[in-house]
Amino acid sequence: MLITWRAVALTALGVVAVVLVPAGLTVVLWLALVVLLCVVDTLLAASPRAVELSRRVPMSVRLTEHVTSSLAMTNLGRRTLRGTLRDAWQPSAGAVSNRHELEVRAGDGQRVRTVLTPSRRGDRQADLVTIRTRGPMGLAGRQASLAVPGRLRVLPEFASRRHLPSRLARLRELDGRAAVQVRGAGTEFDSLREYVVGDDVRSIDWRATARRSEVVVRTWRPERDRRVFMVLDTSRTSAARVGDAPRLDASIEAALLLAALASHAGDRVELIAFDRRLRARVAGATGPRLMPAMADALAPLEPALIEADWPGIVGAIRERTSQRALVVLLSALEPAAVESGLLPVVAQLTAVHQVVLASVADPELAELRSGRASSADIYDAAAAQRADLEREAIAVRLRQRGVDVVEALPEDLAPRLADAYLALKAAGRL
Amino acid sequence: MTATATTEYRPPATTAVRDRTTASGRAKARWARIRLPLVVVALIALTVLFAAFAKPRTSGIALAPDNPAPSGARATAEILKRQGVEITYVRTMREALRADAPGNTLLVTSTNDLTDEQVARLAASKSDLVLLGPSFWALEVLAPGLGTDFADGTEVRTAECDDPDASAARTITVSGPEYRTTSPDITLCFPGGSEGTGAYAVIPGARRTVAFADPSLLTNRHLAQEGNAALALRALGHHPHLTWYVPSLADTSTDAGQGLQPGADALPSWLGLVLAQLAVLVVVIAWWRGRRLGRLVTEPLPVTVPASEATRGRGRLYRRARSRGHAAAALRAGAASRMAVRLGLPRSAGATDVIDGVARATQHTTAEVAALVYGPPPSDDASLLRLAGQLDKLESEVRRS
Numbered sequence A: 001m002l003i004t005w006r007a008v009a010l011t012a013l014g015v016v017a018v019v020l021v022p023a024g025l026t027v028v029l030w031l032a033l034v035v036l037l038c039v040v041d042t043l044l045a046a047s048p049r050a051v052e053l054s055r056r057v058p059m060s061v062r063l064t065e066h067v068t069s070s071l072a073m074t075n076l077g078r079r080t081l082r083g084t085l086r087d088a089w090q091p092s093a094g095a096v097s098n099r100h101e102l103e104v105r106a107g108d109g110q111r112v113r114t115v116l117t118p119s120r121r122g123d124r125q126a127d128l129v130t131i132r133t134r135g136p137m138g139l140a141g142r143q144a145s146l147a148v149p150g151r152l153r154v155l156p157e158f159a160s161r162r163h164l165p166s167r168l169a170r171l172r173e174l175d176g177r178a179a180v181q182v183r184g185a186g187t188e189f190d191s192l193r194e195y196v197v198g199d200d201v202r203s204i205d206w207r208a209t210a211r212r213s214e215v216v217v218r219t220w221r222p223e224r225d226r227r228v229f230m231v232l233d234t235s236r237t238s239a240a241r242v243g244d245a246p247r248l249d250a251s252i253e254a255a256l257l258l259a260a261l262a263s264h265a266g267d268r269v270e271l272i273a274f275d276r277r278l279r280a281r282v283a284g285a286t287g288p289r290l291m292p293a294m295a296d297a298l299a300p301l302e303p304a305l306i307e308a309d310w311p312g313i314v315g316a317i318r319e320r321t322s323q324r325a326l327v328v329l330l331s332a333l334e335p336a337a338v339e340s341g342l343l344p345v346v347a348q349l350t351a352v353h354q355v356v357l358a359s360v361a362d363p364e365l366a367e368l369r370s371g372r373a374s375s376a377d378i379y380d381a382a383a384a385q386r387a388d389l390e391r392e393a394i395a396v397r398l399r400q401r402g403v404d405v406v407e408a409l410p411e412d413l414a415p416r417l418a419d420a421y422l423a424l425k426a427a428g429r430l
Numbered sequence B: 001m002t003a004t005a006t007t008e009y010r011p012p013a014t015t016a017v018r019d020r021t022t023a024s025g026r027a028k029a030r031w032a033r034i035r036l037p038l039v040v041v042a043l044i045a046l047t048v049l050f051a052a053f054a055k056p057r058t059s060g061i062a063l064a065p066d067n068p069a070p071s072g073a074r075a076t077a078e079i080l081k082r083q084g085v086e087i088t089y090v091r092t093m094r095e096a097l098r099a100d101a102p103g104n105t106l107l108v109t110s111t112n113d114l115t116d117e118q119v120a121r122l123a124a125s126k127s128d129l130v131l132l133g134p135s136f137w138a139l140e141v142l143a144p145g146l147g148t149d150f151a152d153g154t155e156v157r158t159a160e161c162d163d164p165d166a167s168a169a170r171t172i173t174v175s176g177p178e179y180r181t182t183s184p185d186i187t188l189c190f191p192g193g194s195e196g197t198g199a200y201a202v203i204p205g206a207r208r209t210v211a212f213a214d215p216s217l218l219t220n221r222h223l224a225q226e227g228n229a230a231l232a233l234r235a236l237g238h239h240p241h242l243t244w245y246v247p248s249l250a251d252t253s254t255d256a257g258q259g260l261q262p263g264a265d266a267l268p269s270w271l272g273l274v275l276a277q278l279a280v281l282v283v284v285i286a287w288w289r290g291r292r293l294g295r296l297v298t299e300p301l302p303v304t305v306p307a308s309e310a311t312r313g314r315g316r317l318y319r320r321a322r323s324r325g326h327a328a329a330a331l332r333a334g335a336a337s338r339m340a341v342r343l344g345l346p347r348s349a350g351a352t353d354v355i356d357g358v359a360r361a362t363q364h365t366t367a368e369v370a371a372l373v374y375g376p377p378p379s380d381d382a383s384l385l386r387l388a389g390q391l392d393k394l395e396s397e398v399r400r401s
Helices: A005-020 A024-044 A159-174 A206-211 A247-264 A287-298 A310-320 A335-342 A346-350 A363-369 A375-400 A410-426 B003-008 B023-054 B074-082 B093-098 B116-123 B136-142 B164-169 B228-236 B271-290 B309-320 B324-342 B351-361 B366-374 B381-400
Strands: A051-056 A060-062 A067-075 A081-089 A099-104 A109-116 A122-134 A140-146 A151-155 A187-194 A216-222 A227-233 A240-242 A268-274 A278-282 A326-331 A354-360 A403-408 B014-017 B086-090 B104-108 B128-132 B146-150 B155-158 B171-174 B177-181 B187-189 B200-203 B209-212 B241-245
Touching (some): A051 A122, A067 A122, A081 A109, A151 A287, A159 A247, A159 A410, A206 A216, A227 A247, A227 A310, A247 A268, A247 A326, A247 A410, A268 A287, A268 A310, A310 A346, A363 A375, A363 B309, A375 B309, A375 B381, A403 A410, B074 B086, B116 B136, B136 B146, B177 B200
Parallel strands (some): A326 A354, B104 B241
Antiparallel strands (some): A067 A109, A081 A099, A122 A140, A122 A151, A187 A216, B155 B171, B187 B200, B200 B209
């Protein structure tokens, strides 16, 4: 049993009654009247449990977009149900106006819609649906909470997709379809065609020319069907907040752009998320199924506050790919973590694969480094400078072992990694 | 082909049909949920009640019969009770006069807090009076002819009078004021140094009035000394009923009927009832607001560790240790490596190559550049700040060249 503001107003009216008839009995009788009316109203209210609730919610939504979760309610009781329904979701699901007024006759139904604007990547759960019914006088009512499970997967925003068209254009330039022929290591024979003025005379295929009546040139195209193996490090270094989001989110953006680009270029993309154990894996998805699979696998990832198991990661890579591949390590260039984790085992990778380390840089460090306002700022600047030097040193050591290091601010990492991939492709180092 | 492709797919709806719980099942579940808290609350309440009733209640009021402190009079009261005297402890004049009748004893522990009306009403009472250290203006009304005088120091005095209580006590301790009288009706006992003084006065009349000059005689501290106990117990134990009145400032009532309430005349009579109705209203509002529309929803949130935290920590360590050498070395190394890159020097370039390169690119001599980039560590924070400024300037000059 619960009461509404009307019951409170009725009780407040009792003050007037007490002033008019100042006696102890007035207080008692007025209270009895209020209680009686509330009890009668509660008994006349429709049962909040005699309902059928049916929830429809889309499987997933991309971050920054919104979806509608709809609840169909059927009144199975014998009375008209008047009241309020609350469709509760976890806070970051962004269900702002989730209270709905109900007025449903017996046997009738009503559909309520709650707009969800998620503010965070991951799986968001629906909580209990609470129905509060009012009696005919609106003084009191009943309330019950029912479990109607619902889950909404909030996919990564993939804001870096705006860089995709320009990178695809660059990719086509590498391709034989473009006017300018690129020939060299890393390209493979595509086809023969008739010589036109302007073609490089060195690309004339004399053997084929001899067989035909016209001069024939060879055309080339970039290699296809290479393997791109991405490793998303979800260990403690990925939890660090850069700007407003954890490092992991910027790494996910970079992984999504690279996956989209590589699948357009005809390469096979595989991804694992790893810290001390496998957190997610995308393999075998090609063509239009790749990106949904990637988004779905990456959406629920959370940073784990543990140290990465680099020998384990190397083992996982070797287990899954025996051929030469482009191995992209989406991790952090943290001197201590790299020194004790990645550095001792990276030679095993570079012996077989082309390895790229993509790391999210912190814009705050550059700010700290240029601080000159007070002596306290100078010490911070010195500390930031020292951290920079150490990071440069560890990057040099990685490069000496054959690792390409890409370090960029969160919003720049995805295009920079895509550029690094295109450069490797153009150079035929995949 | 984007990540939102999956939103097109509509999954089957999840449904909950009619909560299958029964009223009795819910009641059982509710009872199971509330049982443990109820037991705990009941245990606490029982403990509190037990503690409240198991121990006799005590107070800290001077000369109160329930005060076990040195300034209290619980010892006197307990002994009297054991001797069969029924004690009524009161704090207001109205209550004190309720049992007013001949054959009762009324003890007034102090007259300082009484109003003139109350003193007059006391004078008109019919009980035997025992006054402890009454003030002189009260004495004028209650015992005309008796005045107060001052004696100093604590001394032991003997009765030296024919009052049976006093002679039974033989000696008592006296400190502070004493009485002086010229009236032949008044018996003064335990005289002091001068003529006509005494620490204990008996005023005969329609009812017996006894006055102690020194109230401390009754206290727990002094009761056991000399004949204090004998005098106090005899004076208070004349009748089987003793009203023990400890006056208080808050009380202005004068008779056994309706007492005067402070400000009562200014307030309407229905105020109390309205307050009661408002109290009911508060409870109703609490009930209205107390019920949430469904439970709070929780969500696990990721930890937030700023990536620059370690760097800031190191900056604080430098600062606390006044580690200007390390700080300057870091700033110099950073500037040198950036300038070397700008000048196109190889990574393997030594200090002399960098110095020569920078000197050539700017207007500075090699000695100046060497002192700036590879000089001794600064001696204080101000010179560190200056060094950082000079390095920035040098760097910008290299960049411009």
